[in-house]
Amino acid sequence: MSYLPIKQLLQSTTTGHEVTVKGWVRTKRESKNAIFIALNDGSTINNIQAVAEPGQFSEDLIKLVTTGACVAITGQLVESLGSGQSVEVKAANIHIYGPADPEKYPLQPKRHSLEFLREIAHLRPRTNTFSAILRIRHALAFAVNKYFNDNGFFYLHTPIITASDAEGAGEMFRVTTLDLDNLPRTEEGKINFSEDFFGREANLTVSGQLEGELGALALGKIYTFGPTFRAENSNTTRHLAEFWMIEPEMAFYELEDNMNLAEDFVKYVIRYALENCADDLAFLENRLKEEEKTKKKEEQSDMSLLEKLRFVVDNDFQRLTYTEAIDILVNSKPAKKGQFQFEVKWGIDLQSEHERYLVEKHFKKPVILTNYPREIKAFYMKQDEESSASPGPTVRAMDVLFPGIGEIIGGSQREDDLDKLMARIHEIGIEPEGLWWYLETRKFGSAPHAGFGLGFERLVLFVTGMGNIRDVIPFPRTPKSAEF
Ligand code: 4AD
Ligand code: MG
DSSP: OOOOOHHHHHTOOOOSSEEEEEEEEEEEEEOSSOEEEEEEOSSSSSOEEEEEOTTSSOHHHHHHOOTTOEEEEEEEEEEOOSTTOSEEEEEEEEEEEEOOOTTTOSOOSSOOOHHHHHHTTTTGGGSHHHHHHHHHHHHHHHHHHHHHHHTTOEEOOOOSEESSOTTOSOOOOBOOOSOTTSOOBOTTSOBOGGGSTTSSOOEEOSOSHHHHHHHHHHHSEEEEEEEEEOOOOOOSSSOOSEEEEEEEEEETOOHHHHHHHHHHHHHHHHHHHHHHOHHHHHHHHHHHHHHHHTSOGGGSOSSOHHHHHHHHHHSOOEEEEHHHHHHHHHTSHHHHTTOSSSOOOTTOOOOHHHHHIIIIIIISSOEEEEEEEGGGSOTTBOBOOOOTTSSSOEEEEEEEEETTTEEEEEEEEBOOOHHHHHHHHHHHTOOGGGGHHHHHHHHSSOOOEEEEEEEHHHHHHHHHTOSOGGGSSSSOOBTTBOOO
16 A cells, blocks of 8 residues: 655645545544544644545444544545645555554643643643744754755764763763662772773763864864763753763864854754745644733733744844953843842843843844853863953953854864973863863964854744753653653
């Protein structure tokens, strides 16, 4: 039996031939003259309608056609008389692959809360909202690979298990095969990792950057796109313990080139979604409009989802230094009225409330902040020349801040001067022995280079207009939650 995805069938321009549709029943509606079955196979947000005549099939069979059941329906593809679809299937045969007891099936043909759906992550891809998000997620991932491929970057697969802490924040998950009930100890009583699988301590990677730098200093332009892990106890709508990160790294790029690339890249992938996910985005936009109606007038967004996305791709991002941003924040209304939860002064790590004030209230567009204080950034960032423009030493860092999200990209030009890098490593107290391989690139043929990391789920969050990062990854991992 031939079988076409529903997406293709709905685009059919010819009718009259026999087709088979397969998928999960969304709804069944019985009227005096007909039984309408809405079927979805995940290929598109749109259902295909199959129509049967009352009495055409046994009652026992029709009883099994319930929301959630998996069925195959064969029949003629005909023009639809109903509104909402151009073609439908005149059912001649119904085969039940798997029934779904309506008393027990958790998904009903109504809107469920996102919180409830999080508890049934194994079934939520069958809802309109999640299938739309997952298709958009796919399109964005594809666009990422396409952008880099078309622009001469090589996809470098950096390791998941590493010995180093790239960000130096101590937020790593340990990987071990040691018997936790009976840990081998050294004479000093420390855990003896030389008896562990790798003969040393090992962790899940927090970033592929350090290995990415090795790649850039050999292949020129590379990117990584893989899972990264952070054992940070942040229970927010923007943090996951396991998230996917895209990290390009480019030889001969300086901070300015890095900013240009980040802006061009992020606009490209959003434009790709606008051009290739129109149906799914329209569905999510309507969903958001409904949600907005339940909010107070002053909290309602003045732009629809599509307007927000177009606004980002059509406008230049605002670029300014950290020092200039602090100036703006210190003189802002919320700072003067004491409305920020965290005090603003030069040297602080900007909180999401500060980032969102700059983006949403002050500039009203995406912002790229540069030249952050050295003390709040990672060891590998290139140190700026001392200047009277800032109250303390800064590095050639850049963060891209987005409306509704805050930081979506973090990056920098890298320190390529071995002496400066070593001095910084000693200052911070990192053990250089573990980084010998990284340091060799500065010893042998060092070159200016730069790169950044885009949190993939934060991008999907922005493009789908969803409010919680747990809802844009199929199986979210957060503190005290990794059910599947
Ligand atoms: O700013 P981060 O920590 O930078 C790095 O890891 C660098 N090594 C990147 C580089 O230069 N190659 O993380 C980069 C981005 C953030 O801007 C954010 O979008 C995302 O990764 N991110 C997270 N996303 C979800 N959950 C978390 N816990 C995240 N932590 C960072
Ligand atoms: Mg960061």
